[in-house]
Every structure is written in C-alpha cells, then in structure tokens.
Amino acid sequence: MISVLIVDDQRLVRAGLRMLCAAAEDMAVAGEASNGVEAVALAAELDPDVILMDLRMPGLDGIGATQQIVKAGRRARILVLTTFDDDDHLYPALAAGASGFFVKDTEPAELLGAIRRVAEGEMVFTPELLRRVVDRAVIGGIADTAVTESVPLTDRESQVLALVAEGKSNQEIADTLHLGVTTVKTHVANLMSKTGCDNRVRLAVYHLQNFQ
Structure with a gap:
C-alpha cells in the first residue's frame, strides 16, 4: 500500500486528490497539509511513501518544503503537482530534490500511474517536460x-x-x-x-x- 501525503493550500484541490487516491486499491492517504510548514512536520510524523507537493503556497512554499524534507533525509519521494509548468518552477523544484513534476490538468489515471512510479523509485515527467529537461x-x-x-x-x-x-x-x-x-x-x-x-x-x- 502506497501512503500519500497531499500538500496544497486549496481545500477543494486537496479533497479531489484525496478522493482520487482513496479510490485506488493500492493507495492510502496518510494526511493533508495546507502549506510548506505543515508538510515538513507531517513528513516527519507520518513518514509517507509519496508527497504530492503544490509549489505556490503562503509562508513556506513547495520548493522550500521539498528542500527541507530532502535535507532531513526523509524516505518520502516528492511529486510536484502544480498549475505552472514553466522553467522558473520546474528546475528549482528538481534542484530541491523533487522526483517528478506534473501539472494539475493531468489525467487522473496518469497521475495515479506517476504516484506508483515515484513510489518505485523512478523520476517521472510528462514526455514534454522530460524533453525540456533533457x-x-x-x-x-x-x-x-x-x-x-x-x-x-x-x-x-x-x-x-x-x-x-x-x-x-x-x-x-x-x-x-x-x-x-x-x-x-x-x-x-x-x-x-x-x-x-x-x-x-x-x-x-x-x-x-x-x-x-
């Protein structure tokens, strides 16, 4: 069972992601965070397999939270899920230690597949983003x-x-x-x-x- 921590400052987005993950037989939602500070704390407390990380949040943003979680040596792998796929967001997220990067209009089945791949140790991107990185x-x-x-x-x-x-x-x-x-x-x-x-x-x- 893949445990997932959902991090997003929008309650409706968190609710949608919770429903999506909960409907998958091989996933369980470990918790939710509405900002980076909560994400860092819950990553330590809940020890999830995968963290779905938004980037733009008040206070500590997703990039800062990713840096802190990775620096702390948590086993959780971080999959960025954001509205913005421009280079100003993509490359700082990867430099911070994210294991993948998807935009929020990704098809639900594709996102679930990305969560599974990240949990298995892969780095995941849409083909378009992978080409840009390469x-x-x-x-x-x-x-x-x-x-x-x-x-x-x-x-x-x-x-x-x-x-x-x-x-x-x-x-x-x-x-x-x-x-x-x-x-x-x-x-x-x-x-x-x-x-x-x-x-x-x-x-x-x-x-x-x-x-x-």
Missing part, C-alpha cells in the same frame, strides 16, 4: 548529467533505452517490447550500471547525446 541538460553541457562517451549496449538494451528516453514507464516498456516488468527493471538497472547514469532522466540525456 534538452536543457544537453545544451547547457551539464557535466554530471550523463556520460558523454558511448558504451556498448545489446540490441534489447538499446530498445529499452530509447523507450526510457520517451518517458515510458517500466510497464509501458514491457507492453511495447512484450517483456515482463521484472525483465525491464533488470535492463534499466544494467543500463544505469553500464552508462554511469543514476536515474532515468540521465539515461534520457545519455540517449540524446549518443544516439541522435
């Missing part, structure tokens, strides 16, 4: 974002890497390639080991640098 990393020459030298990959690893770069989940990759999810996870782990990329965003950057 393009900025490559254009900006971020040295620690990916290994620039190509390493030998098997045909199957190359196929998995290309789908990771498209923002596909392990389940989506498994369905596309007619593989088991466990097999896909093994391929992704092998790709990270071979390339030196420690998350899926860096794998996507690696793919763009070496295969396009």
Whole structure:
C-alpha cells in the first residue's frame, strides 16, 4: 500500500486528490497539509511513501518544503503537482530534490500511474517536460548529467533505452517490447550500471547525446 501525503493550500484541490487516491486499491492517504510548514512536520510524523507537493503556497512554499524534507533525509519521494509548468518552477523544484513534476490538468489515471512510479523509485515527467529537461541538460553541457562517451549496449538494451528516453514507464516498456516488468527493471538497472547514469532522466540525456 502506497501512503500519500497531499500538500496544497486549496481545500477543494486537496479533497479531489484525496478522493482520487482513496479510490485506488493500492493507495492510502496518510494526511493533508495546507502549506510548506505543515508538510515538513507531517513528513516527519507520518513518514509517507509519496508527497504530492503544490509549489505556490503562503509562508513556506513547495520548493522550500521539498528542500527541507530532502535535507532531513526523509524516505518520502516528492511529486510536484502544480498549475505552472514553466522553467522558473520546474528546475528549482528538481534542484530541491523533487522526483517528478506534473501539472494539475493531468489525467487522473496518469497521475495515479506517476504516484506508483515515484513510489518505485523512478523520476517521472510528462514526455514534454522530460524533453525540456533533457534538452536543457544537453545544451547547457551539464557535466554530471550523463556520460558523454558511448558504451556498448545489446540490441534489447538499446530498445529499452530509447523507450526510457520517451518517458515510458517500466510497464509501458514491457507492453511495447512484450517483456515482463521484472525483465525491464533488470535492463534499466544494467543500463544505469553500464552508462554511469543514476536515474532515468540521465539515461534520457545519455540517449540524446549518443544516439541522435
């Protein structure tokens, strides 16, 4: 069961997210917070698996709360859910330690899938946002974002890497390639080991640098 902490200053938004998560058989809402200060306190008290974090809130905002939660070493992974998908919000949230970034008009099923993926340790974005993150990393020459030298990959690893770069989940990759999810996870782990990329965003950057 995935425990979720909902953080948003709008009561109606919190209510909608609570209903959505509560309706999923594999999720339970651990609590709600209306600002960053409450989020930091409840993250420590409730120890949730995933925190749905709004960014614009009075007092301590979502970026500040994310920084404090990550710095405290909480196991919760933070999925930003905001109205604003511009770079001024996206990159500070990632720098603060967020594990994903979605906008509030995301389809409910897609958001539930993102929560599950974040809980499993993935970094998640819509394909459009992932492309922006990857393009900025490559254009900006971020040295620690990916290994620039190509390493030998098997045909199957190359196929998995290309789908990771498209923002596909392990389940989506498994369905596309007619593989088991466990097999896909093994391929992704092998790709990270071979390339030196420690998350899926860096794998996507690696793919763009070496295969396009």
